[in-house]
Amino acid sequence: MLSLSVIAVVFGVIFLAELPDKTALASLMLGTRYRASYVFVGVAAAFAVHVALAIAAGSLLTLLPHRWVQLVVGLLFLGGAAVLLFSKGDDExxxxxxxxxxxxxxxxxxxxxxxxxxxxxxxxxxxxxxxxRYSDPVSVAIGAVLALWAVGALGIFGGQMLMKRVPLRLITRIAAGVMVVLAGFSIYEAVAG
Incomplete structure (x- = not known):
């Protein structure tokens, strides 16, 4: 049986934890470049997969080598920054x-x-x-998915609104700079352990 209180608690915790995360930035950047509904479908599907993995095998995720995960994430951010800075059509x-x-x-x-x-x-x-903790995987999954979708939607549609007021070139350069900083933190975490 679904528990609305568990859904609400999980939604609040996950939403607040994810809001300042790299997902909002990634969603925002995708939202400035592509059709928002298309981006949201991909982002929403990825979050559903993540929640399913967390629910099904959450305890195993903590056993993954954190250093390698951080290193790969750092390199992906560097690659994303390079694509943003050096891609053709930057003047659009x-x-x-x-x-x-x-x-x-x-x-x-x-x-x-x-x-x-x-x-x-x-x-x-x-x-x-x-x-x-709650022994209610369905309620936890619903709360987590809704929270992650809300953050993704805020980023995507925020990117669409931002683009109406700020030049794309500036948004791209700022996002690339933030990605370089995030890459630095991730690589530092991977090396420092």
Whole structure:
């Protein structure tokens, strides 16, 4: 039986933990470049996979070599920053027309970015811990998925709104800078242990 109180508690905890995380930045950047609904489908699917993994095998996630996960995440952020800074079409001030964007390409990019970047993340581990604490995996999964979807939607649609007021070139450069900083932190964590 579903517990609305467990769903609400999990939603609040996961939403607050994920809001300042790299997911909001990644969603925001994708939202400035691509059709929001396509991005959301990919991001939402990745979060559903993460929650399913956390619920099903949460205790095993803590056994993964944290250093390697952080190193891979750091390198992916560096790669993302390079793509943002050196990609052609940097001068575009408009999001490409939806006809130029394949649903599968855009949603697949959102899915892969979130799937890799969030693997072993704090909120995934928290979801596993909350599932063990409440012994109600369905309610925990619903609360966690809704919280993660809310953060992703805020980032995506926030990116769409931001682009109406700030030039894409500036948004891209700021996002690339933040990705370099996040890459530095992740690589430092991997090396320092």
């Amino acid at each position: 001030e408009e999001v490409k027309a939806p006809a130029d964007q394949s649903f599968w390409k855009v949603s697949g990019a959102g899915f892969m970015l979130i799937l890799v970047a969030e693997f072993g993340d704090l909120t995934q581990i928290m979801t596993a811990n909350l599932a063990a």
